[in-house]
Amino acid sequence: MQKRLVLDQQQIGIILRRFCHQLIENHDNFENTVLLGLQPRGSILMDHLAPILEEISGVKVPFGYLDATFHRDDFRRRDFPLKANETKINFLVESKKVILVDDVLYKGRSVRAAMDAMIAFGRPQKVELMVLVDRKLTRDYPIMPDYYGIRVNTLDSQYVVVEWANQGQAENAVWITEKVKS
């Protein structure tokens, strides 16, 4: 199977620190800001980002995990339902600036579902989207990231795979692979 490395461990580290500086630029002292990692994989990125953000900014920004399974638009259009993940949000997003964090932005449907799910926790003042990888020209919905690590050209026949060392992989990396034809 063809496999192309897009980001290696060092590059991902640089991007995470860049994200933090961009957030500090836009959110100052994070007085009214919260972060939401989109389950399941955005939460892993969130877990990597949160300690670096605290280290650089000196602020413990509240964060949570948001699962949008019950808000997806492909329920009953798949052969079987997707398994839900835990939603863990210990605050309301009412009048807050919310930064949604996900690993890969592809069709935009997950982010749409996530925004739908998020509204159950209040009406945010502003919502921003942060993704590690932005797949160009593949969007089904008019959704664009406010912060992205890298923007890549991909085909529908390809996957973007994000690997994390703490999830059993050799090291942090982003790959583009071909889907196996059945």
Add this chain to the structure above:
Amino acid sequence: MSQLSTRHLLGIKNLTPEDIHLILETAANFKEVINRPIKKVPSLRDITIANVFFENSTRTRLSFELAEKRLSADVINFSSSNSSVKKGESLVDTVNNILSMKVDMVVMRHSSPGAPHFLSRNVKANIVNAGDGTHEHPTQALLDSFSIQEKLGDLAGKKVAIIGDILHSRVALSNIFCLKKLGAEVMVCGPITLLPKHIESLGVKVELDVKKALQWCDVANVLRIQLERQQIKYFPSLREYSLYYGINKKLLEQLDKEIVIMHPGPINRGVELASDVADSEHSIILEQVQNGVAVRMAVLYLLAGSRN
């Protein structure tokens, strides 16, 4: 896997342990949903569900209806007392007439054991058994297991005593199947006349002395005396039943450990359960009711989501 092995929920007997675990895990997700400021998700918004109740119900019908509404399904309710069933319409005809109005799922309670099984062979919709006579009440067993798991952790190795009218109880049978499949030890306890013959063939212990049963168990699931299903007298009087099998605070204080008290409702206060136990910190009866909505949401979601 995130798919059930069946397209109907007819009883716990037909489910695999994996099915039960999947339902309980999904129910935990829905429990979080129903504690949000906005408790509704759009998953079932293109689904219509008929609640068909040929037998009285308060808790189960309300719980199903709330679960359906929290999932954004369209809901129609039917009860036999004010319907054409009184005019002699058959079960299949009644349900097929409802289904011709483009209904996708049927939640049914019926006084005849096996009625939902019969229906599942004769109509196209997904069928959920909300209690069939003295046979099964699967969602009650699932919510009971969910509640125990929430309170005590994994069910494997836990000791659960089911106390009371085992003979007429669909809750007892479904609970036995469910608890055994999850690895718990089960004991049934009650007057000998209210214990079915050969019940031990289901792999449960049998005990006639309620004190010994309480001393043995981690959880006591206390059942109601189902007078409406008893055509003959199984014990001399309710007062005598209460004296021998009623659970009160004094009895619990004699134990050398704390146990969890459950009841599927409705409680006959002062008969099987004294008020000082039903309202005590040992009791998780109201948690059971809340968990019922989450578990039923999980069942409906998983059944509606699979296309097999």
